[in-house]
Amino acid sequence: MTTTNTAIPESAHYTGEERSKRILAIVGASSGNLVEWFDFYVYAFCAIYFAPAFFPSDDPTVQLLNTAGVFAAGFLMRPIGGWLFGRVADKHGRKNSMMISVLMMCGGSLLIACLPTYHSIGAWAPALLLVARLFQGLSVGGEYGTTATYMSEIALKGQRGFFGSFQYVTLIGGQLLAVLTVVILQQFLSTDELKAYGWRIPFVVGAIAAVISLFLRRSLKETTSAEMRKNKDAGSMAALFRDNKAAFITVLGYTAGGSLIFYTFTTYMQKYLVNTSGMDAKTASYIMTGALFVYMCMQPLFGMIADKIGRRSSMMWFGALGTICTVPILMTLKTTSNPFVAFILITLALAIVSFYTSISGLVKAEMFPPHIRALGVGLAYAVANAVFGGSAEYVALSLKNMGMENNFYWYVTVMMAIAFLFSLRLPKQPKYLHHDL
CATH class of the missing domain: 1.20.1250.20 (MFS general substrate transporter like domains)
Incomplete structure (x- = not known):
């Protein structure tokens, strides 16, 4: 990379x-x-x-x-x-x-x-x-x-x-x-x-x-000009899919994996620790509260890393590490009863996710011109988030109920590999936003 x-x-x-x-x-x-x-x-x-x-x-x-x-x-x-x-x-x-x-x-x-x-x-x-x-x-x-x-x-x-x-x-x-x-x-x-x-x-x-x-x-300063807002294509779905279909598909592609792994290691993980790892519910709550706090604090650090190595490289590291590490982390969590080990593993997973979450909005924004930027970012995120992020817990529990829980680990891994492939489509230099403001 x-x-x-x-x-x-x-x-x-x-x-x-x-x-x-x-x-x-x-x-x-x-x-x-x-x-x-x-x-x-x-x-x-x-x-x-x-x-x-x-x-x-x-x-x-x-x-x-x-x-x-x-x-x-x-x-x-x-x-x-x-x-x-x-x-x-x-x-x-x-x-x-x-x-x-x-x-x-x-x-x-x-x-x-x-x-x-x-x-x-x-x-x-x-x-x-x-x-x-x-x-x-x-x-x-x-x-x-x-x-x-x-x-x-x-x-x-x-x-x-x-x-x-x-x-x-x-x-x-x-x-x-x-x-x-x-x-x-x-x-x-x-x-x-x-x-x-x-x-x-x-x-x-x-x-x-x-x-x-x-x-x-x-009191916020507006970042758009009156001329841009009067553009006949401003906020237009037709313009979004006519002129920026490739960008929309790219954002949809890596957001699907990003949303899935985010919800896997945040909202679903507490239930996973109880139902699969066999931990006490209160212990799982303590682990996740601590891990989420560390995760929150990591965001500016990973944002600074992206400023140094470039957004494309950061996204590629996210996809690659997510593909390699998801199954080992979830398999180890499945068998551990040590809260400290669980905390370390979840924090490691969230560090990998941070390569994406710290700059996810920025990477999406750089894909679209100003007159349809908010529409492109918001719609692509919301669709991928609702379909893949919103279903993460349901899919995981359904597979567990069918006795095929390990298949969920591979599902997340495949989506991370797809996110990596879509990250390769990102331009080395941002097409938009680079010179804005």
């Missing part, structure tokens, strides 16, 4: 004031990203407490399956959100799209926090819960593409990998804060109190945080 340096050397292009403004813009954009993911994932962590309020049943499993179905519906809204907000971002500006996105997430969280229960309004309760979740799914589906595009465009030249990595810092941070909020509530409220009203508190916190993020995003 080559290590061609595609980074633009830092020079005197920026005054101190301009540097400060751009860094503040990164903070504003990434703060909204953190809030979006906090609001989206707090639903999953609180489901065990609010499930009986919306889906009365004598069987707790049925209750959780119903809440999981609503969660999945939100996940499936992501492609629509990627298209809708990508179009808004390209035709009406990145700033407007990000403000609408976080406002929609705020509305969804506030609605869930205030929803009457099944006991009060009957079937309207789960129906309204579904509506709120669909709003959140749309919002988070549009958040990734627009934020990735904006952060890539506003980041300082020569340091785009470093600054772009904060998208995943805040994405993972949102998940960790959601867990932490629930853990804190568990220390102060009893299980009965959490089921009665305590589960509403995280949604109120998320709604308030979204309002704060909205004000931060109001």
Whole structure:
């Protein structure tokens, strides 16, 4: 693998004031990203407490399956959100799209926090819960593409990998804060109190945080010009597939593998440690909380590495190492009962994934011209994420249930090999974004 340096050397292009403004813009954009993911994932962590309020049943499993179905519906809204907000971002500006996105997430969280229960309004309760979740799914589906595009465009030249990595810092941070909020509530409220009203508190916190993020995003600098937004092809699906079909397929190809391995070693891994490795659920939670924290902290480091060796090389290392190491790591985890060994192996896997996640938004943004960039990034990500990332846990558990769990390891490996092959299609020098701003 080559290590061609595609980074633009830092020079005197920026005054101190301009540097400060751009860094503040990164903070504003990434703060909204953190809030979006906090609001989206707090639903999953609180489901065990609010499930009986919306889906009365004598069987707790049925209750959780119903809440999981609503969660999945939100996940499936992501492609629509990627298209809708990508179009808004390209035709009406990145700033407007990000403000609408976080406002929609705020509305969804506030609605869930205030929803009457099944006991009060009957079937309207789960129906309204579904509506709120669909709003959140749309919002988070549009958040990734627009934020990735904006952060890539506003980041300082020569340091785009470093600054772009904060998208995943805040994405993972949102998940960790959601867990932490629930853990804190568990220390102060009893299980009965959490089921009665305590589960509403995280949604109120998320709604308030979204309002704060909205004000931060109001001050963002727009990265598109009026001329670009007036382009007849801005945000056009026809233009995307007419002129940029190859770029779209390339992004789809490596995002499929990237999403699959990301969800394998994050959201699914806790269940894997319990169901396959035979660890205690609390121990698995501790392992994953620690691993995710380290993973979050690794993102800027791997972003800096990409600035040094080039985005294409970083993506190739991701594909190659993922192909070589996935089966050995999962097979070893399957047989280990040592929490420290499990932590080291999962952290190693997440380090490999970091070659991709630290620069994923940036690499995608560099594939598309400005007038359809947000649409191309958002839609390609959302489709691949919904199909491959969203199905990771289902596929893994289904194969385990059929007694063919090892086949899942090879499935991930094959997708990583495909990601490597698509990484070879990346240009050695970025076609777009290289000279933007």
